[in-house]
Amino acid sequence: MPELPEVETTKRKLEPLIKGRRILDFDRKILGLERRGKAILIWLSSASPKQYLLAFHQRMSGRLLVVERDFKDKYIRRRFKLSDGKDLAFHDVRKFGVVWYGPAKKVLSDQYFRTLGPDALTVSLQSIKNLLIAKKSGKIKSFLLDQKNLAGIGNIMADEILWKAKIHPEIKISTLSDNEIKTLWNSIRAVLQKSIKLGGSSMRDWFHPDGDSGGYFERRRAYDREGKKCFRCRSKILRKKIAGRSSYFCSKCQVI
Numbered sequence: 109m110p111e112l113p114e115v116e117t118t119k120r121k122l123e124p125l126i127k128g129r130r131i132l133d134f135d136r137k138i139l140g141l142e143r144r145g146k147a148i149l150i151w152l153s154s155a156s157p158k159q160y161l162l163a164f165h166q167r168m169s170g171r172l173l174v175v176e177r178d179f180k181d182k183y184i185r186r187r188f189k190l191s192d193g194k195d196l197a198f199h200d201v202r203k204f205g206v207v208w209y210g211p212a213k214k215v216l217s218d219q220y221f222r223t224l225g226p227d228a229l230t231v232s233l234q235s236i237k238n239l240l241i242a243k244k245s246g247k248i249k250s251f252l253l254d255q256k257n258l259a260g261i262g263n264i265m266a267d268e269i270l271w272k273a274k275i276h277p278e279i280k281i282s283t284l285s286d287n288e289i290k291t292l293w294n295s296i297r298a299v300l301q302k303s304i305k306l307g308g309s310s311m312r313d314w315f316h317p318d319g320d321s322g323g324y325f326e327r328r329r330a331y332d333r334e335g336k337k338c339f340r341c342r343s344k345i346l347r348k349k350i351a352g353r354s355s356y357f358c359s360k361c362q363v364i
């Protein structure tokens with residue numbers, strides 16, 4: 109499932125391909141793109157004072173592509189005609205993706221946007237501290253995965269962040285020291301920025317809008333490395349189901 113780095117990569121690559129074009133289906137000009145959590149917002153011009161939005165959540169397997177008008181693919185669920193003769197296409201093999209269109213206020217009143225926490229890439233240390241204090245109970249991995257706490261982190265990034273911070277995924281939030289919270293905050297930004305720089309993680313069916321693939325997956329440190337040696341201490345990486353998801357962590361440098 110595309111996480112923050114994949115959605116940010118999609119946004120950055122898609123913007124120069126479609127900004128300034130008109131979407132003929134709505135007769136609206138594309139003013140700019142924005143990422144919110146794991147969703148992409150396309151801001152559209154409007155004759156009325158109301159701002160309009162076309163927005164996408166890629167969920168499990170969605171991809172946004174710019175394709176020739178005569179390009180056919182059975183997994184293209186929606187397509188929008190652009191003024192330059194091409195189409196903006198939403199390609200979604202597993203059909204879990206979400207598409208919104210309408211006045212911005214209405215789109216952003218959807219529960220997904222209303223309940224989204226601060227963005228994981230730009231959240232301040234103080235905000236993370238406040239969020240953790242407000243939570244009191246629960247485990248850190250569940251905290252990171254809940255989009256109401258922080259927006260953008262999924263299973264791969266959570267494992268990579270916790271490995272970098274040397275924090276066990278099942279550690280209780282209430283036992284984290286100030287130093288550990290600071291290390292966690294630094295790790296969140298470092299891992300997300302590194303993944304964005306590498307164009308995200310391409311697993312199975314996620315690629316960039318221009319067909320390129322991301323390079324983070326080959327450079328990962330913990331996720332999907334069960335039984336392999338830790339890059340830091342050479343101990344074994346373990347796998348355990350936590351918060352309903354497979355979690356990968358080092359048996360020696362991430363202990364409770």
Ligand SMILES: [Zn+2]
Binds near residue numbers: 340359
């Ligand atoms: Zn280790």
